[in-house]
Amino acid sequence: MADLQLRALDITKHFQGVAALAEVTLEVERGSIHGVVGPNGAGKTTLLNVMSGFLPPSRGVVELDGRDVTRLAPQKRVPLGLTRTFQNLRLFGGLTVRENVLLGQHSRARTGFLSLWPLRTAAEKELDRAAEHALEAFGLTEYRRRRAATLPYGLQKQLEIARAVSAKPRLLLMDEPAAGMTAKERLDLVPRIRALRDEGLTVVIVEHDMEVIGAVCDVVTVLNFGRKLVEGAPKVALASAEVRTAYLGT
Amino acid sequence: MMDAYTEAVVIRLGIAILLALGYWITAATGKFSFGHAAFMSIGAYTASILTVKFDWSLETSMLVSGLTAAVAGAFIGWIALRLTILYLAIITFAFAEIVKILLDSWDYAGGASGLFGMRGTTPQLLAICIGVVIVYLFFLTRSRKGLSYEAIREDEQAARACGLGVTRISVEAFAVSAAITGVAGALSAHETLIITPAQFGAPQSLLIILFVVLGGVQYFWGAIVGAVVLTMLPIWFDFLEEYYQITYGLLFVALMILRPQGIVGSGTERRFTMRALARLSPKRGKADGDG
Numbered sequence: 001m002a003d004l005q006l007r008a009l010d011i012t013k014h015f016q017g018v019a020a021l022a023e024v025t026l027e028v029e030r031g032s033i034h035g036v037v038g039p040n041g042a043g044k045t046t047l048l049n050v051m052s053g054f055l056p057p058s059r060g061v062v063e064l065d066g067r068d069v070t071r072l073a074p075q076k077r078v079p080l081g082l083t084r085t086f087q088n089l090r091l092f093g094g095l096t097v098r099e100n101v102l103l104g105q106h107s108r109a110r111t112g113f114l115s116l117w118p119l120r121t122a123a124e125k126e127l128d129r130a131a132e133h134a135l136e137a138f139g140l141t142e143y144r145r146r147r148a149a150t151l152p153y154g155l156q157k158q159l160e161i162a163r164a165v166s167a168k169p170r171l172l173l174m175d176e177p178a179a180g181m182t183a184k185e186r187l188d189l190v191p192r193i194r195a196l197r198d199e200g201l202t203v204v205i206v207e208h209d210m211e212v213i214g215a216v217c218d219v220v221t222v223l224n225f226g227r228k229l230v231e232g233a234p235k236v237a238l239a240s241a242e243v244r245t246a247y248l249g250t
Numbered sequence: 251m252m253d254a255y256t257e258a259v260v261i262r263l264g265i266a267i268l269l270a271l272g273y274w275i276t277a278a279t280g281k282f283s284f285g286h287a288a289f290m291s292i293g294a295y296t297a298s299i300l301t302v303k304f305d306w307s308l309e310t311s312m313l314v315s316g317l318t319a320a321v322a323g324a325f326i327g328w329i330a331l332r333l334t335i336l337y338l339a340i341i342t343f344a345f346a347e348i349v350k351i352l353l354d355s356w357d358y359a360g361g362a363s364g365l366f367g368m369r370g371t372t373p374q375l376l377a378i379c380i381g382v383v384i385v386y387l388f389f390l391t392r393s394r395k396g397l398s399y400e401a402i403r404e405d406e407q408a409a410r411a412c413g414l415g416v417t418r419i420s421v422e423a424f425a426v427s428a429a430i431t432g433v434a435g436a437l438s439a440h441e442t443l444i445i446t447p448a449q450f451g452a453p454q455s456l457l458i459i460l461f462v463v464l465g466g467v468q469y470f471w472g473a474i475v476g477a478v479v480l481t482m483l484p485i486w487f488d489f490l491e492e493y494y495q496i497t498y499g500l501l502f503v504a505l506m507i508l509r510p511q512g513i514v515g516s517g518t519e520r521r522f523t524m525r526a527l528a529r530l531s532p533k534r535g536k537a538d539g540d541g
Contacts, residue, residue: 054410073410074410074411075410075412075413075414075416078411083411084411086408090405090407090408091408092400092408092409093404094404095397095401095404099397099400103397103398103401103412103414104412106398107412107413111395111398112395115395116386116389116393116395117389118392163412164411167412
């Protein structure tokens with residue numbers, strides 16, 4: 001029996017009568033890197049939005065570690081170990097790089113009225129140190145005091161991952177992390193994602209870049225017109241006739 | 251010792267500062283209320299009824315009025331803060347009008363002709379209140395709680411993705427803001443010595459917004475500057491007589507063109523500016539585009 005961390009069962013999502021997803025099931029094994037690919041409009045981001053709680057499904061169930069989280073708000077999934085990044089960057093552009101990472105720790109930090117007390121507890125000092133480590137790990141230390149909006153695009157992408165990882169999730173949903181990156185940045189991204197998995201994280205990655213998908217994923221699910229087309233190891237799944245037809249129309 | 255005139259000006263100035271600081275807290279989360287005068291009136295009437303009809307001390311009445319305004323703020327915030335900024339504006343405005351109408355028809359509190367019999371306040375009491383609020387804001391703006399306010403203002407979806415309970419945090423900020431406004435209302439009632447529902451209409455709500463927008467919302471002390479300038483301008487420009495309103499209006503327009511971020515503030519996109527008021531468009535929907 002596979003050790004499943006996330007199950008999205010028979011997910012259907014309608015937008016004004018149009019089915020963006022039709023009975024899609026995605027089962028993500030703990031410690032794996034699971035890719036979701038498909039042509040534009042295939043429903044990849046919709047599926048990610050449903051799994052992260054940003055969109056309620058019209059039908060279907062989302063389970064995280066065996067717990068039904070279908071109706072749970074996105075912010076309530078974060079303490080359960082699920083975080084995400086966005087296709088179009090959603091940084092706090094007016095805040096500094098360090099503040100963005102601190103906000104990523106929100107679910108782990110004390111944020112009530114008592115947190116206003118200026119003396120810092122040992123746990124708070126530990127979180128501060130963790131934030132510095134995250135900045136260092138993602139090559140952002142020298143930019144820590146800069147406003148996030150002023151960073152080059154590639155670094156903003158890194159910062160979004162650093163912020164998501166700062167919540168100490170067990171499952172990270174990444175929406176097109178390679179989009180807009182230079183060839184070199186894309187090359188750097190592959191070991192970065194592998195390192196996250198090696199640290200014990202399960203990763204679901206929605207991506208257009210087949211090179212990235214092929215290099216990092218253990219399993220790939222191909223969607224087309226809101227339906228699951230194929231699932232399997234990247235080499236097999238991406239080479240299948242259905243996928244070639246979906247992408248190339250031949 | 252201050253003469254009576256100076257003392258009246260100082261108290262009026264102090265109340266304006268307290269109102270501005272209170273409003274700054276909700277503005278820090280990017281939520282603009284267009285009916286903060288309602289919380290001022292709730293504070294004013296609560297404290298005045300307690301001091302006049304029940305002979306309570308002003309200090310205790312003031313605390314109760316803050317609490318009452320906080321409860322009202324939490325209630326209205328819980329209804330309105332989940333909506334877009336446009337609906338928030340409409341609901342808070344309507345709430346203030348409803349409170350005004352209810353007070354108008356409440357005979358026990360004097361109805362439209364008002365409530366009187368208050369015994370006055372002192373600059374010292376006001377100074378203590380302002381001091382407490384400034385200390386609170388000093389620590390708030392250096393805390394993770396303050397950071398979460400900024401995050402909500404910047405991007406609610408990203409804030410949710412970070413695990414922030416956007417509604418809960420916004421309602422909490424709104425309630426604290428209402429509480430401070432309620433205390434300012436209580437002190438104001440004990441300075442004017444007579445209160446009528448008409449004092450707490452839309453012009454008063456607008457004035458409170460202007461304190462913060464004029465001063466700049468990047469730092470909380472910008473709100474103080476805004477409150478001081480807007481309270482003192484009518485006194486400084488007194489010699490202009492009937493031309494005062496025109497000069498006042500022109501100054502305001504000029505300032506908004508030259509310094510849209512307010513008097514205080516760097517003008518960077520950090521924290522927020524007048525542009526936040528321009529974002530009065532409904533925007534709620536999918537977390538992201540589909541791919």
